[in-house]
């Protein structure tokens with residue numbers, strides 16, 4: 032089982048969108064997929080069409096990390112109603128906010144890693160949708176991860192924000208979790224005709240070289256449509272959806288190679 036965090040220090044740049052797109056690609060590829068909704072806004076849980084019912088959620092597990100309870104906080108995505116396969120969600124909750132504090136203890140920082148260890152044999156890939164901060168929840172997510180992808184828009188402050196994120200990843204790797212590595216930067220919401228966007232992308236490439244992952248993701252209305260319907264992108268009709276699905280397949284392929292994931 033390989034674990035990937037989708038992060039950014041800025042809000043609204045597309046972490047959840049990229050998490051859902053990659054989950055859709057991974058589901059379509061037949062990988063057993065778990066999405067962990069670490070963001071108290073719980074957008075990923077909504078986007079994956081889960082019925083919460085009387086289940087526990089991530090905040091219960093973080094408060095009392097008991098292995099026997101982990102399965103009770105995981106729900107199958109509604110995506111499996113129309114297509115066969117495994118794609119589950121470790122449910123998010125606004126109550127997780129209590130753990131998003133600037134300082135986390137040595138013990139707390141390993142909590143998500145401990146939680147995920149109990150489902151190690153059940154999934155091929157775990158995608159963690161992180162909150163837009165560098166606080167406790169993100170640190171727990173990174174400590175449980177093999178790779179972190181930093182999501183950014185091609186904007187004025189994207190180089191600086193990405194640099195800060197990479198520096199933080201490096202600090203955590205040296206101080207806490209040696210296996211952690213940056214996967215790269217995923218550039219989202221690109222308007223291909225925009226000269227400004229092209230300029231910012233060139234700037235990112237100059238700074239980060241091959242760490243700028245290809246392809247960049249364009250801004251497409253279909254992303255919001257599929258999300259609004261809580262549908263996986265890979266079954267959404269139309270050419271635009273197909274093009275985006277292809278892009279997510281390529282990004283997933285890069286991830287699979289980067290973590291040397293062997294597919295059963």
Ligand SMILES: Nc1ncnc2c1ncn2[C@@H]1O[C@H](COP(=O)(O)OP(=O)(O)OP(=O)(O)O)[C@@H](O)[C@H]1O
Nearest residue numbers: 042043044045046047048163220249250251254255
């Ligand atoms: N490539 C895209 N094309 C069109 N719309 C997009 C694209 N990426 C993201 N969006 C839209 O932008 C909004 C913000 O995206 P998203 O929720 O994924 O960002 P986020 O980084 O997870 O935000 P937060 O920091 O609040 O968690 C959403 O309405 C989403 O549908």
Ligand SMILES: [Mg+2]
Nearest residue numbers: 046047070074
């Ligand atoms: Mg989000």
